[in-house]
Amino acid sequence: MRLKSLAPVVVSLCCATASAESRDKEVFITIGSEAVTAVRASFRAAGSAPTLVKEANGVSVLKLTESQLGDVSAIMHDQYHRCAGFMAHDTQEAALAALTPAQPTQSLVSYTLDNAAVVNGLFSGLQEASLRSTIVQLSSYTNRYYNNSTGGTQAASWLKSAWESYATGRSDVSVQLYTHSGWTQPSVIATITGEVFPNEVVVIGGHLDSINITVGSSSRPTASAPGADDDASGVATLSEVFRVAMAKGYKPARTVKFMAYAAEEVGLYGSQAIAQAYKSAGTNVVGVLQLDMTNYRGSTAEVTLVTDNTNAAQNAFLGNLIDTYTGYSRTNITCGYGCSDHASWTAQGYPASIPFEALMNQDNPFIHTADDTLANSTDGTTTNNANNALKFARIGAAYLAELGKGTLPGQPTDTQAPSVSLTAPASGATVNGTTSITATATDNVGVNKVEFLVDGVVKGTSFSSPYSFAWDSRTVANGSHTVAAKAHDSAGNNATTAARTVTVANVSTSGTYDTTLRTLRCTAAAATCDSGTLFNGRGTMGPETNTPNTLRGTCGDGSSGTYKSDESVEALKVSTVDGSNFAAGKQVKVEASIWAYASPSSDRLDLYYTANATATTPVWTLLTTLTPAAAGAQTLSATYTLPSGANQAVRAQFRYGTGSPSSACVSNEYNDRDDLVFAVQ
Structure with missing residues (x-):
């Protein structure tokens, strides 16, 4: 160490x-x-x-x-x-x-309503009595507070056993307690492995814990907090969907996970831990539905959809589901920052939505007290039932069937492959920069997605017509390459077009060392300027020549550590997004290849640019600060718009330390800076 x-x-x-x-x-x-x-x-x-x-x-x-x-x-x-x-x-x-807004981790899937047979099949099995029984059981644990060593853990254990009983005989289903190191209550996760797209994950969740806010902090772990509506109702709702899915023999195309989160009431601790773990593992979560308070009708509208800290495209899909399959009246609301577990997934860049029981000022007045009981829940007319939660179970079942896709036993098997045609580029075409690859596709049931292949490798995916992919041809060497399209349907059938040969002819330049500026420089305006391997290493570590490779040698490199163990900038590249030559007003992408330390969260990459690289004292503008996702070699990038200036430069400052940079030349024995100068026409 x-x-x-x-x-x-x-x-x-x-x-x-x-x-x-x-x-x-x-x-x-x-x-x-x-x-x-x-x-x-x-x-x-x-x-x-x-x-x-x-x-x-x-x-x-x-x-x-x-x-x-x-x-x-x-x-x-x-x-x-x-x-x-x-x-x-x-x-x-x-x-x-968490102050920095998250970027989506993956493209959204195609939101289609073409699985009505499964939706209706699931609807037929949903039962108010079963839902009510689960609410009664969960609220019988007088307190499900996250660090309650009895009720909180007992409720999780009971739910795990119930879910296991629903899934008896299903080898494609698993149920686990997801333990958290910092408190006693575990989360509970049931997983149905997808038959067609097992690496695409759909999450349906609610929170298992409860809280009584009318008592002091020392009494909260034991005070009466039945939490019948908040959120035994939500957990019971998703549990009923899971029960019926198992009873009906449902086989999803995508992997589906039902989650009952611990520790929501004290800051979304449980769902945050899970969402962060999934993000770190690169799990492709294509959609999240949160069910938090479903059994109290306090407003004229039967369902309210939360529009803040959620995903607009999935919200539209959810609204269409409600209109098409239930006819429930609905309206939109906002609930503010971190109001339920959907916010944990949104914070990690995953698409999440939450349908709610009422307008925010008309929701259940008994929550967070000893009076949050089934007797104080209402469907708008009567109490002591789960009629309102049953509506949300139908919404959950429709979401499961239309996003998870898949089949029920006895349904006709779809064996017909889609038809797909490549429409651009033409065979034999010469391409450069960003080139659009387009295709048309049809299917007897529905096209799930179209993948675009370059040299036989999938480079992009489109989920809805018109199917297209913006291919950056500068990612391959100049010369002959093949392009093709592959269409899939939700049953796993697929078809691929014949490959077309195109010629890539990009104008690019590699930087050469400028003895005056004392770093690499591309003297002719082009679409790309690349350092190649000449920045590899840092200071006396590694093969970097002409160190420190900063403008006029004014910012030296740190000299401690070991090459390809400690921090270093390995390469720097700048290129126009549209493939044309550098010019003022053009959008450009800066790519820095770096080597991160074994604890990458302690490293930061600062990207800077200057409009006048030949000035005696260049003025650097901070573009962004990025954190490596893992240890070792990787490439981090950002885009910006070129200002006016004939000779511009970008700087990659890779440093050990957190927080914002104090300057474009932060001193530390492990820090590395490299500048790349390029001409702008």
Whole structure:
């Protein structure tokens, strides 16, 4: 083990258990900035106001103690009608990272309504009595608080056993307790492996824990908190969908996971842990449905769809499902930052939606108290039933069938492959820059997706007509290459076009060393400027020549460490997005190939640009700061618009340390900077 300078060593202890609450640990939350004043004022009256760490993009980071999380829940409930309403983090670094809006991790799937037989088959098995029985059972655990060593864990164990009984005899189904190191209550996950697209994952979730906000923090683990509506109803709703799917012999095309999350009420802890783990593992989650409070009709509209911190395209799909298969009246609402577990998935870039039981100021008034019982749930006319939750079970079943696709036993088998034709580029065409590959495809049931292949390898996927892919031909060498299209349907049938040969002819330049500027320079305006291998290494580590390769040699490299073990910039490339020559106003992509340290979360890549590389003292503008996803070799990138200037440059600063850079030349013995100069016409 080596120790690096200028970086703190952080020991992160996860959430305290009930037996260790005396060690009330420091935690951080992200919360909508509009609520910060109210939260801090409420705590200030008690002499313990949380510290405001940072605010950005309408979200604030507060530092407080773990025992105060339940009190934050109480404030958000009383003043903003929100369930949770914040996200808890064990470290300041994790909280600060949450201030940056997430980018989608994958393309959305095709949202089609073509599986009505399965939808209707599932509908026929849904039962109010079964749903009600699950709500009764879960709310019988007087308290399901996340660090309650009895009710919270007992409820999870019972649910696991119930789900296992539903799936008896199904080798393609597994049920597991997802344990969390920081508290006693586990999450519960049931998985049905997809038969056609097992690596595409659909998630249907709700939260298992409950809370009583009317008592102090020391009493919360044991105070009465039946949580019949919040959220035994949501868990019972998804559990009923799972039960019927098993009873009907449903076989999904995509892998489907039913999740009952721990620790939602204290900052979405459980769902955050799972969503972050899936993101780290590169799991292709194509859709998430959250069911949180489904059994209290408080508004004229039968269903409300949350539009903030959710995915607009999936929301539209969900609305179409409701209209097509249920006819329930609906309207849109907003619920604020971190109001339920869908926010954990949204924060990781996954498409998530949440249908809710009422307008925010008309929802169940009994939640978070000892009176959140089935007797206080209503379908708008009567109480003590699960009629309202049954509506949401139908929505969940329709979502399962139309996003998970798949079949029920006895349905006709689709054996007909799609028809697919490549429409562009033409055979023998010469291409350069970004080239559009297009195709048409039809199927007797429905086209699931069209993949585009270059030299036999899938390079892009389109999920809806018109099917197309913007291929950056600069990613391959100049010369002959083949392109083709492959269409799939939801039954796993596919067809591929004959390959077409095209000639790639891109104008690009490799940088050569400029003795005046003391780094690599592309002197002719082109579509690409590339350092090649001349930046490999750092300082005295590795084969880098002409080190430090920064403008006029003004920013030196750190000299500590080992090549291909410690940080280094290996290559730098800039290219226009549309494949034309560099010119003011053009969108360009900057790609930095780096070697990250074994603990990549401690590294940061700063990308800068300057409009005048030949100036004695260039003015650097920070484009972005990126964190490596893993240790070792990888390429990170960003885009920007070229300003005016005949000789411009980009800088990659790869440094050991977190937070924002203090300058374009941060001093550290492990840091590396390289500049690439290019001509702009």
